Amino acid sequence: MPAAGVQALNGLAAGGVGALLALGLLAPALGERRGAHRVIYLACVLVSAALAGLAFTTLAAIGAGAPAAVVALPVGLPLGQTLLGWDALGAAFAILVNGVTAVVSAYAIGYGSHEEEQQRVLPFYPAFLAGMNLVLLANDAFSFLVGWEFMSLTSWALVVSRHRDAGNRHAGMVYLAMAFGGTLSLLMFFGLLAGHAGGYGFDQIRAAALPASTGAAALLLALAGTGSKAGLFPLHAWLPLAHPAAPSHVSALMSGVMTKVAVYAFIRFAFDLADPGAAGDWLGGLLVMLGAATAVYGVLAALIETDIKRVLAYSTIENIGLVFGALGLTLAFQSKGFAAAAGLGLTTALLHSVNHAAMKSALFMGAGSLIVATGERSLDRYGGLARRMPRTTAAMLVGALAIAALPPLNGFVSEWLLFQAVLASPTLPDWFLRLVVPACGAAFALAAAVAAAVFVRLFGIGFLGRARSASAAQATEVDAFASTAALVAAAACIVLGAWPALAIGPLQIVVAALLDADVINPVSGPWQSLVPLPTSASSYNGLVILVFLAASATCAALALRLLASGALRRAPAWDCGFPDPDPATQYTAASFAQPLKRVFGPALFRAREQVTMPPPGDGQAATIEVEWHDLPWRYLYRPMAQGVLYLADRLNVLQFLTIRRYLLMVFAALVTLLVVVAAWH
Amino acid sequence: MALIAALLPQLVQMLLVLAVAPLVIGTTRRMRARLLRRVGPPLLQPYRDLARLARKEAIVAHSASPLFRIYPYAVFAATWVAAALVPTFATGLIFSWSGDFIAIIALLGTARAALALAGLDAGTSFGGIGASRETMIAALAEPAMLMVVFIVALLAGTSQLSEVSAFMAGPTVGLRVSLGLGLVALIMVAIAENARIPVDNPATHLELTMVHEAMVLEYSGRHLLMIELAAATKLVAYLAILACVFLPAGIAAAGAGPAALLLGVSAFVAKLLGLAALLSVFEASIAKMRVFRVPEFLGAALMLGLLGTLLLFVSRLSQ
CATH class of the missing domain: 1.20.5 (Single alpha-helices involved in coiled-coils or other helix-helix interfaces)
Structure with missing residues (x-):
């Protein structure tokens, strides 16, 4: 495709952003009419799907050798024009963002009817999508920051859309403060860069050679700005407050997609605009440490939390830690000239972004359905929903197993690549990295293992057992739009797990464009197995594992059908002979997490348990007081x-x-x- | 024809691990009983138990979800596939490239997650105890196990267990401190993961000390058969990992002839029974620890593994 073709695609994309903005303006005009939300969300589905298609075409064209092109709009502040256009990185993230958005908007067609004050959500939702797309399209600092602020402010408006709850107002306030801090860092970042380049266009910034110290300082600012949006420890504090406060379809986008826009921004800054050069080794090490701290902290907090949406928000923090850890490894490898390993690190970060977007949107959509069906948000008020809401249960089960990094689903694939990248790191000729990387590798392993506990708890307490509240006992399955959208996202987790090449193939275009080197495609083994580094023969094939699992289970079931008794009887639960009809005798979310909390809580969260036992003979109830703090x-x-x-x-x-x-x-x-x-x- | 010849060893391995699994359990029980001066059950008792379970009707609790009848198959399938990927009597089997050491550990994790969900399914308090404690143990044992994987993979230059085994059988390994640390960590993890003394007691039905048994309380008949067979297979998988990494002698190389394969099978069974005997000696000589001492036990395993990994990272620098 010639450059003009790519330019036309970019022009259409800019038109799509305009269409989203227009939808935002249309929403108040529709007023409180019945079905207004259906119109808006349906339009969002269409525009997002179109944008995803355009982005895919662009990425394919760039992969086939077409140069990236830029559209100049004659509007904009001092520059006089706005430069918009996708390169490989922007297009890849645009596919991710708009693909997820299309599914989530379809979910909202059904889910949105439960919103009480439509006008507090409807105008801001399309504008939020427009802001994210503008960030991805931007090719100069001004439009980037405008898009970034648009994304922050519209999502803030969505966070405080249920403003009658004092907790939500507090969350909005904290979010606003953190968003401003982040934008301030980015402003200074661009100031540093533009000062050297003498212009705000990304092309000018790229062309200017930065002194090493400026590059490192700029990257630290970029890390503060993007890390605060992504939820990197210790800048994460707003995230578990704000993401759950928004309506669930917005939570799905904030956790699944907006954090990925922040990841995009960091990749753009670190690997495209501001080359850290030799400082990459210690910056990489720092980033790996931050990523490991984020992952462990996020997952342990998710284990303790009992509000379902906050559990999911903390788990987002964990996954962002994994992504940034992979990016840190990439920086370190790149600074030492290990092209193949750097390519592996970047592929891991990108693939995990894609995977996390799929699983987290499935989980948040499922959580939204639960909240609609029961009116409850605490895990301890659910229970027994597997029989009452079968489709939502299926989506949540797949999402939970995927995010717990269990094969053959997609979370495991990117986690596996991360471990392979860690295993490639003893070749790094640097003491600091050699000590940091294995320790952080252990932290990533711990995070993966605890994530399994978190999601066994979320699914086991939330969906299994007996109903823990009257509302859970009467819950009914949500509408077809909502449950189908969640199932689509869950299906994506299965497909990406069995066939990761589907995502890795397009991502290789991005990696090759960013690292300027002949990167090795990890999909090179027999039957599209992953072979991350040719020097080590490690390989993994999700499809073969999936087929093996299905075949083994079928064989076992057939053998039992032939050889074993097929009789089945329903009976009361046995429970060692002491079944108690009261659902309160079941394990709760808090009691399930108690053993692990006892191991990690005192050190990491100042968790305290105080049991007051009345003396023998005293009829008073014993009490237990539990507390923990976000340090x-x-x-x-x-x-x-x-x-x-x-x-x-x-x-x-x-x-x-x-x-x-x-x-x-x-x-x-x-x-x-x-x-x-x-x-x- | 060549495909069938290549498929055959893989098929034999899958059936072999299943076939010997109850025998390994029988050996540990018998040995332990003899060490405690009891007569003990016959060696083949586990086979009879499984056959009896197959004949019984399955009972499903009223409060159980539809998933209740699926978990046993999921647990079994994930464990079986994991065991099938460990080189037992030969390396370089036809599907050995489809998953490496990390994938094997993760597959066992999938089985464990399904089992923990099974414990929570019927909504009983004992099931909850078991699931909660199992996830605690797993959350500490899995990182320790991954550290063992790191040690082995860093030494061999690959995390593919088949290649690792070939490397360990080769002459270039020598004695290494990190390998020793890895071996100790692996044994500790294997004990914890397989619910053996001192972490858990496979023979207990004393409510407050159960972990694994508490999760499967609600199961009966063919469902319990699946779970019991999966547990035995898991033990075989861990012993096979120990054997192929640390005792690779006798294992047939890729593409070896029938004689070498036969030798490999007999060496594998001998190694399994030997390790099972060692396990029962260990179990007979130690008391079960409190549940809240387990984190210290596994924390030690994690630290040993990390120490071994760090040693390897640092020693590469001095080379």
């Missing part, structure tokens, strides 16, 4: 917030001065500035 919140955010309040209090006097004193202050400020300028020269 960064306690020791980082709260002091900071208190400091700001204190300063504001002190500075408040400045508002009540006489005019003479104000004039005096203006004069003093002027003199100080002049002195500073004189000293500078």
Whole structure:
């Protein structure tokens, strides 16, 4: 395809963003009409699907050798024009974002009718999609930041759409503060880069050679800005508050997709705009450490939390940790000149982004269906839903097993690639990395193992057993749109697990474009097996494993049918002879997590358990008090917030001065500035 | 024809692990009983138990979900496939490339997740105890196991168990500290994962000490048969991993003739029975520990594994 063709595709994509914005404006015009949400969400499905198709065509064209092209719109701030266009990276993420968005919007056609105040959601939802797409399309710093802010502010509006709940308002406030902090970092990042490049276009920035120290400083700023949006420890504090506060289809997008836009931004900055050069080794090591800390912290917090949406939000933090860990390995490999291993690291990060988007959107859609069906959010108020909501159960089961990194589903594939990347790292000639990487590898292994516990708990307590509340006992399956959309996302988890080449193939175009090297396609073994590095013969084939599993189970079932008694009897549960009809005697989410909490809680969360036993003979009930704390919140955010309040209090006097004193202050400020300028020269 | 010749050893391996699994269980029971000066059950008792379970009707609790009848097959299939991927009597079987050491561990993880869900399914308190404790043990044992995988993979340059076994049988290995650490960690993990003393007691039905048995309380008949066979197969899989990495002697090379294969099979069965005997000696000489001591036990395994991995990372630098 010639460049003009790619340019036309980009023009259409910009038109798609415009269409989404127009939908945002249309929503208030439709007013409170019945079915207004169906119109909007259906239109979002269509536009998103079209954008995903355009992005796929673009990526295919670039893969076939067409140069990336840019569309210049004659609007925009000081530059005078806005540069829009996908390159390979942007197009790949656009497929991911819009593909997931199309499914989630279809979910919202059904789910959205349960919203009480439609006008607090409908206008912002398409605008949120437009913001994310603008970030991916942007080819200059201005439009990037405009898109980024659009994405932040519209998602903030969606977070506070249920503003009557004080918790949601608090979540909105924290989110807003963190989003501004993140954007400030990005602003300074672009300032540093543009200062050297003399322009804000990505092409100019790319062309300018950065001094090594500036590159490293810029990347640290980029890490702060994108990490706060993605939920990197310790900048994660807003995420478990804000993601669950939004309506569930928006939570699915924020967790599944918006965090991926942040990942996109970091990849764009670290591997395209600001080359860290030799500083890549310690930056990579730092990133691996941050990723490992994020993964372990997120997954353990998910284990303790009992609100289903907060469990999912913490698990998002865990997965972001894995992605950033893989990116850190990539930086380290790249700085030391190991092209093949760097390609493996980047492929892992991209593939895990895709996989996580599929599984997390399936899980959040399922969680939304649960909340609609029962009106409850605590895992301890569900139970027995497997019989009452079979389709949602199937979607959640697949999503839970996938995110627990269990073969033959997709979560395992990217986790496996991550371990392979860790195993490739002893070749790195650097002491720091050699000590950091294996320790972080152990942390990733721990995170994967605990994730299995988290999702066994989520599914086992939420769907199995007996109903734990009256509303769960009467729950009914949600509408066809909602349950089918969740099932589609779950099916994607199965397909990507059995056939990862489907995603890895297109992602290789991105990796080759970013790393400027002959990367090795990991899909090279027999029957499209994954062979990450040709120097080690390690391989994995999800399809063969899946077929093997199905064949073994079928063989076993057939053999039993032939040889064993087929009699089946329903009877009361045995429970060692002491069945209790009260559903409260079942294990709860808290009691299930208690053993692991006892192992990790005291150190990581200051978790405390206090049991008060009445003395023998006393008829009083024994009590148990449990508490745990998000430590960064306690020791980082709260002091900071208190400091700001204190300063504001002190500075408040400045508002009540006489005019003479104000004039005096203006004069003093002027003199100080002049002195500073004189000293500078 | 060549395909059938290549498929045959794989098929033999799949059937072999199933066929010897009850024998291994019978050996440990018999040995342990003899060490405790009891007569003990006959060696073939587990086969009879399984046959009896097959004849019984299956009972499903009223509160169980439709998934209740699926888990046993899922547990069995995942365990069986994992065991089939471990080189037992020969390396380089036709499907050995479809999963490496990490995939084998993860497949056992899939089986464990299905079993834990089975424990929670009927909504009974004992099932919950078992599932909760099993996931705690697994959450600590799995990273330790992965550290063992790292050690072995770093030494052999690949995580493919077939290649690892060939490498370990070769002359270039020598004695290494990290391998020793890995061996100890692997044994600790294997004990914990297979619910053996001192972590769990396979013979107990004392409510508060059960882990594995508590999860399967609600199962009976053919469903229980599947789960029991899966548990025995899992033990065989772990012993086979131990054997192929640390005792690779006698294992047939890829494409070996029938004589070498036959030798491999007999060596494998001998190794299994020997390891089962060692296991029962160990079990007879130690007491079961409290559940909350288990994290310390597995934490030690994790630290040993990490230490071995770090040693390898650092020693590469000095080379």
